[in-house]
Amino acid sequence: MNPENLKTTALKLYSKMKKISFVFALILLLQSCYSVRITCKDCIPEKSATMQGDGFYRDKKATTLKVTQKLSFTETTRSQYVLDSAACPNGFYSIEYKTTLGHVFLSGITFGRIRKVRVIYICQKETN
Amino acid sequence: MATTKTNYIQSWDTIHQNGPFPSQIMYETTLAKNIPNKIQRYNDASTEIQRLLTICVQQQVGFRAMGSGWSLSSIAHHHERMHNNAAMNIHLPVQSNQLHPSSNFQSDNLFLFQTGTTLKEVSKHLTNYGKAIKASGTNSGQTLVGAVSTGVHGSAIDVGSIQDCIVGIHLITGPNPTDQVYLERQSEPALSDSFAASINSRVIRSDAMFNAAVVGLGSFGFVMGLVLEAEDIYLLKRYVRKIKRADALELATTFNFAKSNFKIPAELENNGDGKRPYHYKFYVNPYNDQEDLVTEIIYKHPYQPNYPDPRPEAEKFLFNELPTLIASIAAKHKGLIPAIINAMKGNIFPELDKDTTGTISQLFGDGAAQGKVFAWAFAVRQEDTVLALELFTSLVKRLGPVPGAIGIRFVKASRATLAFTQFPVSCVIEMDGLQWKGNANMKTMQEVETALVKELIASGMAFSWHWGKNADWGYAGLLDYMYKNKAEDWKEQRRQLLTPVMQKVFSNRFTETAGLTENVLPAPVIV
Numbered sequence: 001m002n003p004e005n006l007k008t009t010a011l012k013l014y015s016k017m018k019k020i021s022f023v024f025a026l027i028l029l030l031q032s033c034y035s036v037r038i039t040c041k042d043c044i045p046e047k048s049a050t051m052q053g054d055g056f057y058r059d060k061k062a063t064t065l066k067v068t069q070k071l072s073f074t075e076t077t078r079s080q081y082v083l084d085s086a087a088c089p090n091g092f093y094s095i096e097y098k099t100t101l102g103h104v105f106l107s108g109i110t111f112g113r114i115r116k117v118r119v120i121y122i123c124q125k126e127t128n
Numbered sequence: 129m130a131t132t133k134t135n136y137i138q139s140w141d142t143i144h145q146n147g148p149f150p151s152q153i154m155y156e157t158t159l160a161k162n163i164p165n166k167i168q169r170y171n172d173a174s175t176e177i178q179r180l181l182t183i184c185v186q187q188q189v190g191f192r193a194m195g196s197g198w199s200l201s202s203i204a205h206h207h208e209r210m211h212n213n214a215a216m217n218i219h220l221p222v223q224s225n226q227l228h229p230s231s232n233f234q235s236d237n238l239f240l241f242q243t244g245t246t247l248k249e250v251s252k253h254l255t256n257y258g259k260a261i262k263a264s265g266t267n268s269g270q271t272l273v274g275a276v277s278t279g280v281h282g283s284a285i286d287v288g289s290i291q292d293c294i295v296g297i298h299l300i301t302g303p304n305p306t307d308q309v310y311l312e313r314q315s316e317p318a319l320s321d322s323f324a325a326s327i328n329s330r331v332i333r334s335d336a337m338f339n340a341a342v343v344g345l346g347s348f349g350f351v352m353g354l355v356l357e358a359e360d361i362y363l364l365k366r367y368v369r370k371i372k373r374a375d376a377l378e379l380a381t382t383f384n385f386a387k388s389n390f391k392i393p394a395e396l397e398n399n400g401d402g403k404r405p406y407h408y409k410f411y412v413n414p415y416n417d418q419e420d421l422v423t424e425i426i427y428k429h430p431y432q433p434n435y436p437d438p439r440p441e442a443e444k445f446l447f448n449e450l451p452t453l454i455a456s457i458a459a460k461h462k463g464l465i466p467a468i469i470n471a472m473k474g475n476i477f478p479e480l481d482k483d484t485t486g487t488i489s490q491l492f493g494d495g496a497a498q499g500k501v502f503a504w505a506f507a508v509r510q511e512d513t514v515l516a517l518e519l520f521t522s523l524v525k526r527l528g529p530v531p532g533a534i535g536i537r538f539v540k541a542s543r544a545t546l547a548f549t550q551f552p553v554s555c556v557i558e559m560d561g562l563q564w565k566g567n568a569n570m571k572t573m574q575e576v577e578t579a580l581v582k583e584l585i586a587s588g589m590a591f592s593w594h595w596g597k598n599a600d601w602g603y604a605g606l607l608d609y610m611y612k613n614k615a616e617d618w619k620e621q622r623r624q625l626l627t628p629v630m631q632k633v634f635s636n637r638f639t640e641t642a643g644l645t646e647n648v649l650p651a652p653v654i655v
Contacts, residue, residue, distance in 0.1 A: 041439060044249050049154055049212035051141045051197060054499075059143050059196060059269065125249075128159060128169070128218040128242070 030102030037096040044125040045093040060122045063087065069115040088123035096120040130169075130176035130216075132157045140205060143197045143269075145500040145563075146598065149205040154194075155180055156212040170218045170242060170353070171328055174300060174308060177350050182303040184209055184633050191633050192346050195274025196246060199596035200503050203278060203345060203638045211350075213244035214271075219253045222355070228317035233295060233357060238318060240296075242353050243273050247290075250356070251489030259358035263287045264488050267495030273351045278596040279343045279547045281556060282492075283407050283537035285383070291342045291544050296355030298327055299341065299348060302630045306330065309349070309625070313338045318355055327353070332625075336545075340621035343544035345595060347634045347645060348622055363429045364406060364491055367392050368481040370420040376410045380513045380536060380555065383408075395427050403427060411453070412534040414521040414559075415472040422480065429485075438486030442493060445481050454501070454533055454561050465564055469529045500563040502532070502573060504580065505594035507554035510538065512589055520557055523583055527576045532561020545618045546611060548592040556594070578603060585609055607643040619644065 037056075046061040053062060083092070096119065103116040133156045139148035157176055163169040184191045192206035193213050204210075222238035237259065241250055247261070248268035254260055263282040265275060272290070274280075281289040295318040297311045310324035314333040324331045341348040375390045385408075386401035395403045407426035413419050461467035484491065508516040517536065524530040537556045539549045549556065566572030571579070578600040584591055585605070592610040593599045600606070607615050622645075626634065635645035 042252065044246065044252070047196065047212075047214040047246075049140075049156065049194060049197070049210075049214070050135075050137065051143060051145075125217065126159075126215065127249075128166070128216075 030105065031100055033098055033100040035096050035098035037094055039094040040092070040124070043091065043093045044127075046123045046125045057120070057122075060093075062120050062122050065119045065121075067115075067117050067119055071113045071115075073113070083119070083121065088121065090124040090126045093122040093124045094120075130157055130160050130173045132176060132180060137210075140194070140210060141197075142200060142202075142204070144200050144498075144503075146200045146502070147202070147205070149202055150207055151205065151210055152189075152208050154210045154212055156215070158215045159218070166218055166220055167326055170220075173216050173218075173242070174328065174352055177300050177352065178303045178307065180209075180211070181300070181307075181350070181630075181633065185303055185629060189633075190636060191350075192636050193243065193273070193350060195271040195277070196269050198270045198274065199278055200501075200598050201596055201601065201638060202636075203595055204274070205638065206636045214246075216242045216244040217246075217249055218242040218353075219245060219249070221257060222319065222323075226319055226323040228312075228320050230317050231319070232316070233318050237358050238295065238355055239358060240298075240353050240355050241272050243351055244271055245273075246271050247275060248489065248494065251487070254358050255361065255487065255489070257358075258361050260361045260488055261290070261356070262293045262359055263290055264492045265290070266492055268489060268493050269495055272354055272356065276342060276354060277344055277346055277351060279542065279544065279549065279594070280596065281537070281539045281542075281549045281554075281594075283409050283539055283556070285405070285408055285538045285553070286540055287406075288540040289542045289544075289547060289549050291547065292540075292542050293357050294342055294354050295357050297338065297341055297351060298329060298353040298355075299350065299625075300352050301349035301626055307349075307630075308352075311338050311341055318357075336617065337621045337625065339543050340545040340618045341625070343542075343546050343595070344622075345546070345639060345644065346636070347631075347639050348625060349630070349634060361431045361487060363431050363435065363485055364426045364488055365395075365429055365483070365485045366424065366426045366481075366491055367395075367483050368422060368424050370480070371410065371423045373417075373421055376421045376423060377514050377517075379408065380410070380538070381511060383510075383538075383553070390423070392425065392427075407537075409535060409537045412517065412521065412536065413472055414524050414532075414534055415469065415529065416474065424481075426491075431487075435485050438484040438490050439493065441482055441484045442486065442491055445484075454498070454531075457533075458531075458562055465531045465562065468531050468562070472533075501560060502563045503558065503560040503594075503597045504577070504599065505556055505558035505597045506584070506591045507539075507548050507551060507556050507594075508589060508591050509551045510553040510555050513555040513557075516555065516557055516589060516591070519584070519587055519589070520559070520580075523580055524559065524576070527571055527579050529570075530559065530561060530576060531564060532559045534559050545614050545621070546595075548594050548610075550592055550611075550614075551590070558594075558597075573598070574600070581606055601638065602641040615644070 048061040098118040107115050135154040137154050140151045141147035160172050189208035190206050191209045193211040194204040220240040222235050224235040227235050250272050263284040265280045276291040299309045301307045308329040310329035311332045313335045321331050371390050379388050385404050391402040405425050406428040410421045410423040535558045539554045541552050542549045581600050581603045639645040
């Protein structure tokens with residue numbers, strides 16, 4: 001292979017690697033998330049005996065909802081997701097709202113018509 | 129009727145990820161919704177537990193309630209049947225007409241708490257009555273029964289451990305109607321026989337049996353309820369200060385707070401002497417002898433209502449639970465053990481917590497899991513504090529280095545037969561840190577645990593290990609060395625209370641390994 005061809009191949013490879021890196025970076029970036037957790041200080045959470053979660057959720061019975069709201073073109077104000085109080089008859093102990101950059105991006109390009117969030121909630125333990 | 133869900137599980141783990149341990153079934157009992165009367169609802173749940181025990185006896189399997197899973201040892205685990213009792217949380221304030229005629233207790237200080245009630249729930253209910261628990265561990269996630277059964281100690285220097293606030297125990301010892309027992313000390317009767325009858329129990333008043341059963345390690349039957357003595361609500365003022373090593377050790381061995389060089393200016397008597405605190409604890413970095421120590425010192429004050437809510441500060445406390453402190457150090461070094469050890473050769477103690485005032489439940493509140501941590505804790509006589517600390521730090525440096533820090537606390541003696549806080553004043557030396565596996569340059573955690581027990585016994589120093597912490601529990605002769613004839617007393621009281629069949633049901637591999645019980649078949653360990 002002459003040096004010119006070698007240079008061209010190297011440049012192509014470099015360009016391809018740049019694209020792959022960009023896609024990987026974009027995927028990673030879109031996964032990045034932020035969350036807000038609201039917790040009731042004086043309340044008692046429902047406990048989980050199986051210890052499946054990590055950190056805050058390790059010993060608590062948590063429910064995760066993947067919520068996708070699709071608004072019709074005539075709707076302009078629906079922004080709330082209603083959690084059925086029957087899910088926690090004794091009240092909520094904590095509610096966490098989690099969204100990724102990807103979700104924000106999706107919401108942006110659909111002009112807010114599609115909204116995706118993840119909601120994690122823990123119920124209060126019944127008092128006896 | 130109370131109902132029980134049967135969950136088929138492969139394994140179970142502690143909150144601190146000290147397992148996983150193989151297991152078959154996790155029962156989960158929920159109280160009846162349609163029984164408004166609390167005593168009837170409580171008794172209905174007892175009947176349900178007896179139904180489960182009938183199944184266990186018929187199927188010849190063991191049964192163990194798990195509490196909240198806060199113990200780091202496998203004491204809460206059973207390889208056959210486990211029980212999640214978190215929903216069984218009835219509380220009942222004792223009425224004056226329920227007191228025993230010879231009782232010296234005030235009825236408004238006594239409360240019955242059912243088996244699944246957590247310490248946070250206990251404090252919440254007590255606060256509503258203007259009362260407070262006398263002592264607490266460093267967090268409130270444990271159940272009262274779990275904390276009492278394993279001898280959780282806190283560090284109130286003149287109070288004792290949580291089990292020392294218990295004056296009555298309701299035990300279910302088997303499946304038959306006569307297998308419900310209400311147990312009290314004969315020397316300190318609390319509740320009347322008619323109260324015991326109201327919970328379908330026969331009465332046993334015996335100091336020896338009560339003292340054995342109160343730290344019963346889950347092996348004296350199913351603890352359905354505990355009668356706790358509370359006191360009027362009070363405030364605690366918490367200070368965290370750096371303290372000269374010599375001053376910390378002098379205080380540790382003498383409790384001479386009046387004349388110590390270390391004083392808190394706001395906590396002095398009129399004559400200038402230092403007041404005696406409610407709680408005294410200090411932290412030691414085993415890898416830096418030059419670093420000043422950090423002390424957490426707490427004073428008790430009468431309750432007054434207008435004080436700022438301490439919980440926003442309490443959430444940020446670093447010098448509260450050792451795992452929190454270690455997690456903060458580990459986070460700075462990306463969890464890499466060599467980096468952590470290297471960092472510990474310098475000054476590791478970060479910025480001190482702010483002075484904070486609150487109730488006991490506000491200062492020792494919610495704790496969160498900190499990942500895969502280990503904890504070792506053992507008690508020695510107060511006069512042996514310096515010797516034991518030198519021995520221990522030398523061991524962990526030589527055998528490790530172990531990625532952890534040391535906390536030293538002091539607790540008044542407990543009357544419980546197998547309380548590990550058995551000395552007149554027990555100095556509890558605790559090391560918490562990150563679990564590690566070992567390699568060519570570093571012994572495994574289990575190897576270090578064995579070596580620790582071996583060298584402590586070889587030193588001839590009296591000590592006893594915390595039942596809820598990691599240790600080489602099967603080390604030959606450990607039980608007899610720690611408790612001498614007390615271990616035999618405990619076993620004898622258990623034999624008097626339980627039939628041979630029920631002794632087997634209420635045993636597990638932990639109690640068998642420790643030499644407390646027999647006849648439990650071994651189970652494979654999940655790797």
